[in-house]
Amino acid sequence: MYELIQLTERTYYIKSPTNIGLVRLSGNDVCLIDSGNDKEAGRKIRQILDANGWHLTAIYNTHSNADHIGGNRYLQGQTGCKIYAPGIDCDFTRHTVLEPSFLYGGYPPKELRHKFLLAQESNAEELMQGCLPEGFELVKLPGHFFDMVGFRTPDDVLFLADCLSSREVLAKYRIGFIYDVAAYLKTLEAVKGMTAKMFVPSHTEVTESVAELAQYNIDTVNEIAEKIKEICAEPICFEDILQRQFAEYGLAMSFEQYALVGSTVRSYLAWLKDTGALAVEFENNKMLWHRA
Numbered sequence: 001m002y003e004l005i006q007l008t009e010r011t012y013y014i015k016s017p018t019n020i021g022l023v024r025l026s027g028n029d030v031c032l033i034d035s036g037n038d039k040e041a042g043r044k045i046r047q048i049l050d051a052n053g054w055h056l057t058a059i060y061n062t063h064s065n066a067d068h069i070g071g072n073r074y075l076q077g078q079t080g081c082k083i084y085a086p087g088i089d090c091d092f093t094r095h096t097v098l099e100p101s102f103l104y105g106g107y108p109p110k111e112l113r114h115k116f117l118l119a120q121e122s123n124a125e126e127l128m129q130g131c132l133p134e135g136f137e138l139v140k141l142p143g144h145f146f147d148m149v150g151f152r153t154p155d156d157v158l159f160l161a162d163c164l165s166s167r168e169v170l171a172k173y174r175i176g177f178i179y180d181v182a183a184y185l186k187t188l189e190a191v192k193g194m195t196a197k198m199f200v201p202s203h204t205e206v207t208e209s210v211a212e213l214a215q216y217n218i219d220t221v222n223e224i225a226e227k228i229k230e231i232c233a234e235p236i237c238f239e240d241i242l243q244r245q246f247a248e249y250g251l252a253m254s255f256e257q258y259a260l261v262g263s264t265v266r267s268y269l270a271w272l273k274d275t276g277a278l279a280v281e282f283e284n285n286k287m288l289w290h291r292a
Contacts, residue, residue: 002044004052007198007206008155014048016041018067018202021151021159022048025133030054033151033159034062034202035071038115042071046078060127061085062141062161063148064092066099068202070115072122084127086138087147093124103259111255141191143184144177158196163187164213166204170220174249178221178264181271185221188214225277228268232278235288241265 003015004022014020014036021033030049035042049056056079061069064085072083072093085093092098100108100117112118125131127149129138135154142148144162151159163184165176178184192214199210207213224245231244242265246253251261269289272278279292 002041002048004048005206007157007200008153010155011153011157011198013159013200013206014045016044019200019206020045021153021157021200023133023136023153024054025057028053028055029057031058031060031133032056032075033060034068034161035059035075037067037070037119039071039074039120042074042078045071045075049079055079056081058082058084058131058133060132060151061089061093061124062150062159062202063145064089064096064099065145065162066096066115066117066119068161069093069096069122069124070119072124073120076122082131083122083124084131085124086127086149089145089147090124090126092146093119093122096121100259103263105263108259109255112259117256117259141187143180143182143187145179152196156197158194158199160191160199160201160210162202163191164201164204164210164217165220166201167213167216169203170217173251174220175224175245175251175261175264176217176220177260178267181221181225181267182274185218188218188221192218225268225272228265228272229277229291232289232291235281235283235290237286237288238266238269241269241289 001016004012005015006012010024012022018036020036022030024030058081096119100112104112137152139150141150141161141163148161150161192211200206231241242262276292278289281288
């Protein structure tokens with residue numbers, strides 16, 4: 001774990017629970033794409049930098065989920081590097097309590113205030129194309145999270161953040177986290193047609209082609225949407241929809257799973273309502289979902 005793997009002349013990645021990009025710039029200067037899930041990840045990255053005599057100039061965060069920004073604060077404190085994050089995700093990176101609060105829908109209980117959902121805050125600046133090193137391309141990948149982006153390096157390695165889940169993860173959990181289902185499907189269709197020398201998704205293997213996996217993710221989203229529509233054949237409240245989804249896919253309820261899966265199911269419901277597949281009615285002070 002935390003193995004440095006060279007992909008091209010200038011582009012590497014650090015194989016870890018969240019794959020971290022590393023690109024050599026000029027001289028001994030390097031930048032990172034994401035920073036791992038916590039202070040310990042930051043320490044391991046620092047060891048790699050020191051072992052190679054590299055100077056970290058900047059961290060470019062793809063989005064603000066805790067497992068992508070967790071090493072920011074440590075590395076910034078150790079090296080003085082700049083940190084950039086896109087759009088709304090910049091605010092989440094600066095004020096990290098926003099993530100568990102958003103997921104829970106209110107002030108998060110202590111069971112959600114841990115490093116997997118609540119990273120240390122870091123002094124991030126908003127990411128713009130002009131902030132990137134020469135030859136980098138900013139690739140917008142919304143859907144999984146608010147303003148998520150990817151990066152194409154000068155030697156044509158494309159870092160795809162969290163827009164692709166592996167077949168293994170989807171087989172085990174089925175419901176991958178999605179904030180905006182319509183935007184996510186649009187992103188997957190775009191990714192399906194992309195070309196690059198190498199693709200680096202954050203949570204699955206590096207590959208030369210992503211079209212097949214992108215289609216599998218699309219198919220999984222559509223499968224879950226159909227299941228939700230089946231569940232809503234008769235008026236039903238959100239909690240019962242969620243319970244049925246957990247039973248359908250053999251998931252075990254916990255605070256964390258309630259927040260992550262629950263937020264995703266709400267996103268599906270909103271998308272299905274906006275597209276006319278579902279409607280709501282209010283009865284006995286309950287909001288009930290049903291087929292339109």
